[in-house]
Amino acid sequence: MVKAMSRRLDKLDAERQRRLFESAAEEFAAYGFDGASLNRILEKSGMSKSSLYYYFDDKADLFTTMIERSLSVLFREIGGFDPAALDAETFWSTFEALYRRAIAVVDRNLWLVQFGGMFYRLRSDPRQGSATGRLFLAMKGWVALIIERGQALGVVRTDLPQSLLIDSTMSLLESLDRWVVAHWSQLEGAEKDAMPQKHIALFRRLLTA
Amino acid sequence: MVKAMSRRLDKLDAERQRRLFESAAEEFAAYGFDGASLNRILEKSGMSKSSLYYYFDDKADLFTTMIERSLSVLFREIGGFDPAALDAETFWSTFEALYRRAIAVVDRNLWLVQFGGMFYRLRSDPRQGSATGRLFLAMKGWVALIIERGQALGVVRTDLPQSLLIDSTMSLLESLDRWVVAHWSQLEGAEKDAMPQKHIALFRRLLTA
């Protein structure tokens, strides 16, 4: 299921890799997976078409690789966390801390801001079992796990269908993400500092009765 | 800027129109605006390509026209409402009643369920000033109006940026819409009856501090 650890891509000159990823992230975020044009990506990045296919199997491989790398960077920098280790007292503050660290990471890796825009479009892929579709389902399963844990701990409401809670949570996640990306450059330090508390509070209001 | 009131389209045979709209709604909902193929739509509906271009300016015109017609049907059936007429006591219950009537309408006009799927994809159109983009902005302005009125009445929080409230609201709207569409056929009468109260309560929790 997982791609071999060592890839040709790893040996690609750092600068060219950066240029490619930047162009691709921009394109995917703007047009979604299906709408994105390899031609445009290549034009922007200055890479040749055959080179792209030397490093990636196809369009989907380029896309999922970028998502996986983004996630892996995020997780490594933020520090993973184990849903099973959550307890009732620290449930929400854990996510607040996580959020705070995520902001710090993005602050240092600005290209990651495109990540959300790329990711949330996955939902719409109609092809079953496609690489992109599977990725979205993985993310969804992860959210489901957290919500279930919260319900087991008694800190997440149980009066609504779980599927609805999951969908709403992911939607809120997406809209906050988009909002932050769109307003990032205009946000002042104090506002950024207040964001984790305020935004997690939104999830809390949504997910508790 | 505004489309002439009387259109060629109005003279199109009702049955052919229905077939076209059905095919188009299906396609747009499945693949989004950009991903949708006019060729597939025409093949499904049996209409000729040149006929389509006789009744519509282009792809975007077909799309926005459908959205507008859907909205117009919805509004007519549900009964319009005037944000300025809202007051603090009836603010939320008004939307609850609106929601209840919307469910009844959709129940009688099943093709409207495709509407949401078509509509929410508009957000992603990156072309500035495009017909589809403008439509989405119109919808957004409408939500903004309601939120502002709520804030003026003191029933909607003011501790968060208005743009964030709007985005989150539209996101929740979308996810609930999607959820309802996806689960519609499995919902029993009692569950449907309970939905307006429960779902509006979610907006209320999100929008009040």
Added chain:
Amino acid sequence: MVKAMSRRLDKLDAERQRRLFESAAEEFAAYGFDGASLNRILEKSGMSKSSLYYYFDDKADLFTTMIERSLSVLFREIGGFDPAALDAETFWSTFEALYRRAIAVVDRNLWLVQFGGMFYRLRSDPRQGSATGRLFLAMKGWVALIIERGQALGVVRTDLPQSLLIDSTMSLLESLDRWVVAHWSQLEGAEKDAMPQKHIALFRRLLTA
């Protein structure tokens, strides 16, 4: 299985159709189905790529359509014949007469000479169930029928596996066809007249013990 009788293609201007078919036949005969390049065909014929796809589903459709039209012209002009109606006395002379008529037809429709070159390459298509593969199998079944009939009448040998007889017959058919095409322009009237008798005699020697 069979394509609808009325096709867009039938309305294509005769001259353009002729140019297209000529270019395509040349290309397919020279490079085989897989090796043939649509680009080259279009360049030679002056037709635009999208026009080609207006008249044909895809490359395979163009190819099989040409084969079918060729066969249909051949059969119509030569006059069909029924294997079941063959009898021992006239078995070989029937094919001699057929051959003679085929030569006359090709003499009047020179473009048909490419037909063999196009057809015999079908054998090599590795994709099972492909349109091109099925066509070749149909032809093979037809030869099989004739050989079986010959065996039932006692005029075709039974001391060799039937599959071997079929394969050898088709091979001889192909090589004679190729030879005739290659030498057509240098053949004189008297030689052409003698061909049916001489060539059918070759099949006779091969297929009788």
Added chain:
Amino acid sequence: MVKAMSRRLDKLDAERQRRLFESAAEEFAAYGFDGASLNRILEKSGMSKSSLYYYFDDKADLFTTMIERSLSVLFREIGGFDPAALDAETFWSTFEALYRRAIAVVDRNLWLVQFGGMFYRLRSDPRQGSATGRLFLAMKGWVALIIERGQALGVVRTDLPQSLLIDSTMSLLESLDRWVVAHWSQLEGAEKDAMPQKHIALFRRLLTA
């Protein structure tokens, strides 16, 4: 014009060479020269693309080298033979013995069965003077030599154009070869023993009046 006798290829590790030739023979036999993909061959054999180009000039060189090596192995094992040494009495029995030895060789070197499949596709190369085309012409010249010798000895018919005899002979050769390859695994010992006599008899019937 002629390739140097000593080649880099000779220094290539025997096992790697075997892997390459096996993959290439499979690919060429399946898709023909033009249709074969170097990429697929290299992937199957595990060799790097640059290594291939170190040992061979190009695709055609790989192909012809393989054919030549196959032929050379066949000839060495079967024992060469000199057309000039043929005489009227032993003309056909010589080929029968040759055929018998060829079967024995292939029986011991199963990879040679791919040879025919590779070889006969050469005919179709439309590029004049190409390496593959020249190889086919060489083979054809060889067959021509034998037929001429047969005619000089009075054991091969002269009532048909020589070119036609050559083409028909090669076609029959090909179809028998294909048939044998396709049915090889289902043939029993007795059947294999009878084959040389039966198959050579076919050539005899074709080539004598």
Added chain:
DNA sequence: GATGAATGAGTTTTCATTCAT
């Protein structure tokens, strides 16, 4: 000796749109 990396030119197919009739 050996190979990783790069590429231009090629492939088939689909797109939304226009125009003459």
Added chain:
DNA sequence: CATGAATGAAAACTCATTCAT
């Protein structure tokens, strides 16, 4: 009113070959 016909531009992807190391 209606449509059949035509098209340029773009899509994703594969090809055989070369070159610097």
